[in-house]
Amino acid sequence: DGGITQSPKYLFRKEGQNVTLSCEQNLNHDAMYWYRQDPGQGLRLIYYSQIVNDFQKGDIAEGYSVSREKKESFPLTVTSAQKNPTAFYLCASSMGGLPGKLFFGSGTQLSVL
Amino acid sequence: RKEVEQDPGPFNVPEGATVAFNCTYSNSASQSFFWYRQDCRKEPKLLMSVYSSGNEDGRFTAQLNRASQYISLLIRDSKLSDSATYLCVVNMEGPDGQNFVFGPGTRLSVLP
Numbered sequence: 213d214g215g216i217t218q219s220p221k222y223l224f225r226k227e228g229q230n231v232t233l234s235c236e237q238n239l240n241h242d243a244m245y246w247y248r249q250d251p252g253q254g255l256r257l258i259y260y261s262q263i264v265n266d267f268q269k270g271d272i273a274e275g276y277s278v279s280r281e282k283k284e285s286f287p288l289t290v291t292s293a294q295k296n297p298t299a300f301y302l303c304a305s306s307m308g309g310l311p312g313k314l315f316f317g318s319g320t321q322l323s324v325l
Numbered sequence: 326r327k328e329v330e331q332d333p334g335p336f337n338v339p340e341g342a343t344v345a346f347n348c349t350y351s352n353s354a355s356q357s358f359f360w361y362r363q364d365c366r367k368e369p370k371l372l373m374s375v376y377s378s379g380n381e382d383g384r385f386t387a388q389l390n391r392a393s394q395y396i397s398l399l400i401r402d403s404k405l406s407d408s409a410t411y412l413c414v415v416n417m418e419g420p421d422g423q424n425f426v427f428g429p430g431t432r433l434s435v436l437p
Contacts, residue, residue, distance in 0.1 A: 243422055243423060245425070247427075253429060254412065254427045254428060254429040254430055255369070255412075255427040256427075257425075260422065262421070262422035262423075268421050268422075300366065302368055302369075306423060306425075308422070308423070309418070311356075311357035311359075311374055311416065312357055312416045312418065312423045312425070313359065313371055313374070314359075314361075314369075314371070314414070314425055315371075316368035316369055316370070317368060318367070318368050319366075319367070319368050321366070
């Protein structure tokens with residue numbers, strides 16, 4: 213079945229540690245996105261990529277980094293510079309062009325030890 | 326002013342009730358519009374796309390008013406399983422690709 217796979221489902225980070233969240237899709241979508249969701253809040257865009265080897269910062273990119281070496285994969289690294297990383301992280305993808313529906317992975321809950 | 330605003334909620338309604346959610350957006354160049362449903366600690370799932378002519382899917386009806394920059398979702402005959410957070414999403418395609426903007430969501434609890 214086609215879809216988006218995020219791993220791990222739960223992740224714990226120690227102070228000063230970088231952690232990487234995985235996102236893989238087999239939908240053949242060009243565009244991929246990372247969102248952060250805090251409790252009771254909406255989704256905020258961290259980074260997005262419209263094509264392999266290219267990506268743009270979203271609204272809250274500070275303390276995060278991404279890569280897009282393959283069409284299927286868009287990993288997100290939460291660096292030690294992100295001082296408040298506890299949140300629910302969602303990866304999404306869409307086919308280019310309108311209407312541009314978003315399809316989501318099941319999310320990763322990141323917590324700080 | 327936020328780009329996408331929704332009724333603050335929560336909405337607590339009895340089973341069988343009709344409930345309406347409202348959403349407004351600030352960017353008149355927005356091109357496509359959606360309602361997503363999100364259960365607690367789960368990913369959002371597409372409920373409906375919203376078209377200018379209005380569209381209906383079973384108990385759900387969505388309306389778009391471009392002149393007023395307003396989107397609505399009507400749920401008839403509410404079920405317990407409709408309890409969730411409803412997200413209004415607006416999309417605009419620009420030089421850097423598509424820009425999906427999410428509202429903060431409106432939480433619905435359907436009570437027995």
